[in-house]
Amino acid sequence: MRAERSNTCAPSDVGDHPSCASRTGFEARHRPLRCIGDASFASALAADVALLLDVDPSVHRWRCRVAVGRDGLVADFETWGSGGQEFLFVAADSPPSCDPRALALPSSAKVVGPDDVDPIRLENARAIVPYARWRVTLDDRVRLLAALDEEGSVTLADCLGILRHTSRPVAAVAALALARVVDLDLDEPLGSRTRVIRRQA
Secondary structure, three states, X not given: OOOOOOOOOOHHHHHOOXXXXXXXXXXXXXXXXXXXXXOEEOOHHHHHHHHHHHXXXXXXXXXXXXXXXXXXXXEEEEEEEOOXXXXXXXXXXXXXXXXXXXXXXXXXXXXXXXXXXXXXXXXXXXXXXXXXXXXXXXXXHHHXXXXXXXXXXEEHHHHHHHOXXXXXXXXXXXXXXXXXXXXXXXXXXXXXXXXXXXOOO
């Protein structure tokens, strides 16, 4: 996701936002990988943001619908990761008209609007997340990591020959990427020339 914007709003604007009013919401379009508790979202946009959280290497875990502050505000997400704890408010308007900083909320609170969702990264996330639980044999995992140690990086096309114990080598690479064993560049459209690199600890 791109950096948050800095517009402000009155408290009633945030309180009236669907992310604060809805208790039913949209169910997850995928089986969440790093969600704590139930996954239910106030909008389709929030469901897309959840998908991006699952493929964001800086996010370790997240949960939905978290009360923030003393005014009954509900953040769409609470996340924990390399940047610490954050509260995300998903706004349907673009640019977002609300800024939780105007409401004396924690400095880690951010507003995410449609413009903050990278369509290429979202499409790539939709393509690889279904393979999150694809079984990768130990032999294939070792073969791929050995190739990366030797070459530095390989392409997805190269993986067709490296991985020998699966009918879907690209699915296996996607599973390893989601398990954070290897990294893929999700900011460019995935294809045969997409580079696979070993994830650095």
